[in-house]
Amino acid sequence: MPQQTMDRFMEHVVAKTASQYEFHQAVREVIESVWPVFDEYPEYLEARIPHRMVEAERIIIFRVPWIDDSGTVQVNRGFRVEMNSAIGPYKGGLRFHPSVNLGILKFLAFEQVFKNALTTLPMGGGKGGSDFDPKGRTDHEIMRFSQAFMSELYRHIGPHTDIPAGDIGVGAREIGYLFGQYKKLANEFTGILTGKGIDWGGSLIRPESTGYGTVYFTEEMLRAKGDSIHNKTVIVSGSGNVAQYAVENVNRLGGKVVSLSDSSGYVHDPAGIDAEKLSWVKDLKNTRRGRISEYAEQYDVDYFPGGRPWGIEGAHVALPCATQNELDADDAKRIVANGVLVVAEGANMPTEPDAVRLLMENGVLFGPGKAANAGGVATSGLEMAQNAGFTSWTRDEVDAKLLGIMTEIHRTCRDTAEEFGAPDNYVMGANIAAFRKVARAMLDQGVV
Numbered sequence: 284m285p286q287q288t289m290d291r292f293m294e295h296v297v298a299k300t301a302s303q304y305e306f307h308q309a310v311r312e313v314i315e316s317v318w319p320v321f322d323e324y325p326e327y328l329e330a331r332i333p334h335r336m337v338e339a340e341r342i343i344i345f346r347v348p349w350i351d352d353s354g355t356v357q358v359n360r361g362f363r364v365e366m367n368s369a370i371g372p373y374k375g376g377l378r379f380h381p382s383v384n385l386g387i388l389k390f391l392a393f394e395q396v397f398k399n400a401l402t403t404l405p406m407g408g409g410k411g412g413s414d415f416d417p418k419g420r421t422d423h424e425i426m427r428f429s430q431a432f433m434s435e436l437y438r439h440i441g442p443h444t445d446i447p448a449g450d451i452g453v454g455a456r457e458i459g460y461l462f463g464q465y466k467k468l469a470n471e472f473t474g475i476l477t478g479k480g481i482d483w484g485g486s487l488i489r490p491e492s493t494g495y496g497t498v499y500f501t502e503e504m505l506r507a508k509g510d511s512i513h514n515k516t517v518i519v520s521g522s523g524n525v526a527q528y529a530v531e532n533v534n535r536l537g538g539k540v541v542s543l544s545d546s547s548g549y550v551h552d553p554a555g556i557d558a559e560k561l562s563w564v565k566d567l568k569n570t571r572r573g574r575i576s577e578y579a580e581q582y583d584v585d586y587f588p589g590g591r592p593w594g595i596e597g598a599h600v601a602l603p604c605a606t607q608n609e610l611d612a613d614d615a616k617r618i619v620a621n622g623v624l625v626v627a628e629g630a631n632m633p634t635e636p637d638a639v640r641l642l643m644e645n646g647v648l649f650g651p652g653k654a655a656n657a658g659g660v661a662t663s664g665l666e667m668a669q670n671a672g673f674t675s676w677t678r679d680e681v682d683a684k685l686l687g688i689m690t691e692i693h694r695t696c697r698d699t700a701e702e703f704g705a706p707d708n709y710v711m712g713a714n715i716a717a718f719r720k721v722a723r724a725m726l727d728q729g730v731v
């Protein structure tokens with residue numbers, strides 16, 4: 284695609300989606316790196332595949348009215364972006380966070396299309412959520428909100444149509460309330476959500492899978508250089524689902540994690556977050572719903588309010604596992620100066636584009652989220668397979684499948700990048716491999 288045409292394409296996207304900045308960022312990142320493909324496959328442009336990919340197949344926006352504990356009526360906005368179903372039913376998480384808006388959900392849904400294509404499983408891409416803020420809400424309020432949200436969403440989803448999952452602010456508790464309401468309204472017990480409780484259709488390892496998968500992917504990146512995570516020092520941001528299980532898997536593979544964070548600041552624990560401390564963090568974040576600053580008091584380590592952990596010296600690996608755009612160019616300079624070998628994204632788009640460029644130009648191996656954190660949705664795919672077969676697999680079976688999928692995604696990224704002359708460029712490898720798969724399916728299915 285000649286540069287001028289690519290620029291015109293981006294102008295067209297920006298003009299049609301003004302103020303959806305995160306969406307522009309995600310589209311630009313993919314379009315820039317699939318550019319070499321269009322020379323070889325002009326039919327993609329003739330069929331206007333890029334133009335069709337940036338237009339969601341369907342977007343549902345709805346009112347979510349509910350009553351809080353004081354009897355006050357609250358009104359939130361609910362969304363489901365059904366982005367692309369070329370290779371399977373829409374699949375992607377639900378996010379409950381006050382920052383949620385259409386631009387953020389479209390960026391996430393767009394990324395999800397390509398991520399799901401990399402998993403080797405037949406899943407299209409979608410994303411949804413609400414601007415509801417769960418922080419400080421009681422269990423009853425969370426339940427009433429989740430029920431109100433599902434009261435509308437239920438008519439748009441189904442096991443062969445759209446299968447949501449969790450994301451920021453939507454964990455096991457919320458999935459339970461959402462599922463209960465779906466079952467009541469639809470009068471049907473069916474696998475319409477993943478991340479379900481283990482007693483009612485969930486898969487073992489699903490809670491662990493995004494964090495575990497990111498670390499398996501990182502291990503593969505290091506192995507490609509004849510190295511491994513064993514004895515490496517690792518910086519992790521976030522302290523939610525992805526961060527917790529990233530720490531757990533680094534520990535399993537013999538590395539040491541020295542940081543965790545939340546939206547208020549980060550802690551630095553040079554001795555390492557071992558199994559006992561991690562169990563304390565899980566209780567803090569998943570049950571007591573406290574702040575990471577309490578870790579510093581509990582274990583007598585330094586806490587940096589408002590800070591991010593990227594400047595910690597002596598680390599070999601950095602895993603951003605909190606949220607989008609949490610690692611900027613200044614952070615990337617610190618990472619480069621400190622000699623970090625690998626940055627792999629547990630979160631979705633945590634690294635700003637300038638930071639990605641800086642890391643890659645300076646020889647830091649960079650694993651983009653659509654590849655590195657695909658283990659979560661891949662295991663959701665495994666949950667769907669178990670539900671469809673009325674069966675359940677053991678922990679070891681699911682973990683082994685997850686490892687196999689992450690290894691395969693890594694191989695696909697490297698092989699594709701190599702085909703286009705840049706073997707260490709995982710951004711290019713992931714984008715081109717995923718784009719080609721979705722584009723082929725769209726071509727096969729005609730203009731729909």
Ligand code: NDP
Nearest residue numbers: 450451452493521522523524525545546605606630631659
């Ligand atoms: P959780 O809600 O469990 O945890 C989110 C963590 O990020 C919390 O520690 C939260 O802190 C922190 N955080 C949120 N906003 C900010 C901010 N603005 N600055 C700094 N920290 C922030 O979510 P998950 O762990 O599930 O998701 C984390 C990331 O991983 C997201 O980008 C998500 O899209 C992505 N992801 C998740 C998957 C999954 O299976 N769960 C799958 C693939 C990707 P606080 O408590 O203060 O809000």
